[in-house]
Amino acid sequence: MSPTPTIPSEPIPSELNTFSSVPESHVWSKTEDFASNDQKSIPIVDLTDPNASDILGQACESWGIFQLTGHGIPEELVEQVVFQAQRFFALPTDQKMKAARLPGDIAGYGVSPLSKFYDKGFWNEGITMMGSPLDHVKKVWPDDYQQFCDAMEEYRAKMTELATTLANLAFSSFNVAEEKLQWLNTPGYAGVHLNHYPPCPNPDRTIGLAAHTDNTLLTIVHQSGADGLQVFEKSVGWVLVKPVKGAFIINVGDVLEVLSNGRYPSALHRVMVNQALPRISVAYYIGVGPDLELSPPDEVLEYTGGIKRYRSMPAGEYMGLKLKNLDQNPVSLLGI
Numbered sequence: 001m002s003p004t005p006t007i008p009s010e011p012i013p014s015e016l017n018t019f020s021s022v023p024e025s026h027v028w029s030k031t032e033d034f035a036s037n038d039q040k041s042i043p044i045v046d047l048t049d050p051n052a053s054d055i056l057g058q059a060c061e062s063w064g065i066f067q068l069t070g071h072g073i074p075e076e077l078v079e080q081v082v083f084q085a086q087r088f089f090a091l092p093t094d095q096k097m098k099a100a101r102l103p104g105d106i107a108g109y110g111v112s113p114l115s116k117f118y119d120k121g122f123w124n125e126g127i128t129m130m131g132s133p134l135d136h137v138k139k140v141w142p143d144d145y146q147q148f149c150d151a152m153e154e155y156r157a158k159m160t161e162l163a164t165t166l167a168n169l170a171f172s173s174f175n176v177a178e179e180k181l182q183w184l185n186t187p188g189y190a191g192v193h194l195n196h197y198p199p200c201p202n203p204d205r206t207i208g209l210a211a212h213t214d215n216t217l218l219t220i221v222h223q224s225g226a227d228g229l230q231v232f233e234k235s236v237g238w239v240l241v242k243p244v245k246g247a248f249i250i251n252v253g254d255v256l257e258v259l260s261n262g263r264y265p266s267a268l269h270r271v272m273v274n275q276a277l278p279r280i281s282v283a284y285y286i287g288v289g290p291d292l293e294l295s296p297p298d299e300v301l302e303y304t305g306g307i308k309r310y311r312s313m314p315a316g317e318y319m320g321l322k323l324k325n326l327d328q329n330p331v332s333l334l335g336i
């Protein structure tokens with residue numbers, strides 16, 4: 001793998017960096033409360049703990065999100081991915097736009113697809129890579145795409161292994177026979193998404209990403225540079241997800257919520273921005289095949305009281321529904 005990454009101490013330039021105050025297009029209503037509870041913390045699960053499966057099950061049940069340590073993903077790989085993300089976001093906008101997400105596509109560079117559900121912009125730019133990023137990145141760096149692609153491909157492969165382990169652990173507390181979970185070992189889709197939140201002159205007037213749940217089985221997030229991710233917990237309200245060195249943040253997605261018959265809630269989360277520091281996050285999204293019927297296995301149904309809480313439909317159909325309603329969650333879309 002190529003060069004030793006050096007994390008720049010200067011803010012990464014980007015279009016949003018050029019403003020000395022938040023433009024009207026990005027000013028969110030004053031009635032929006034962006035504060036969070038910084039006293040509470042989300043659970044930590046150490047994958048090397050012999051009781052990891054139980055601890056993970058409890059974390060999914062109570063919070064739908066946790067920090068993962070003991071995962072064995074090499075630190076240098078994560079640093080390389082962050083370094084490549086910084087290189088990409090530091091490019092002039094017109095060069096990044098060569099990889100722009102085209103209408104109807106999921107992959108590519110641009111603002112979050114969630115933003116079209118709101119009349120105010122997000123203080124965020126990102127690039128989504130489903131499978132190899134080669135086609136997009138070749139347009140950006142015709143002679144120098146290899147190091148970016150190598151890092152992203154290696155990261156995706158490692159994340160896929162980790163996500164498969166985590167998904168199996170999440171189901172193990174339901175005592176579902178392993179042969180019924182074969183689909184967990186052949187993920188339907190897997191993508192890496194890089195987020196960049198430039199420093200913001202008035203961080204309390206705008207938002208990095210509005211509240212949403214992910215349309216995944218689960219999501220693995222690495223945050224670097226600064227905090228900003230918040231998660232909603234019913235009894236507490238918004239809670240800041242504090243950076244834990246070397247840990248990944250794992251959040252339950254909509255698909256796992258439905259397959260667990262609501263036992264593991266899809267985490268409602270949002271991102272705030274910072275005045276002094278740029279923030280980069282790397283999200284790995286994993287889903288299931290489009291034909292898998294989103295219906296809890298019998299063992300799960302029995303374990304959760306015997307009554308189905310969601311209408312079932314093939315995962316592909318749910319994806320279509322969610323893409324048209326990214327601001328909604330499984331209860332509002334499928335709840336019975």
Ligand SMILES: O=C(O)CCC(=O)C(=O)O
Pocket residue numbers: 193195209214221223229269271281283
């Ligand atoms: O930036 C983060 O920490 C989270 C990003 C996120 O929620 C997403 O990409 O879906």
Ligand SMILES: [Fe+2]
Pocket residue numbers: 212213214219269
């Ligand atoms: Fe998300």
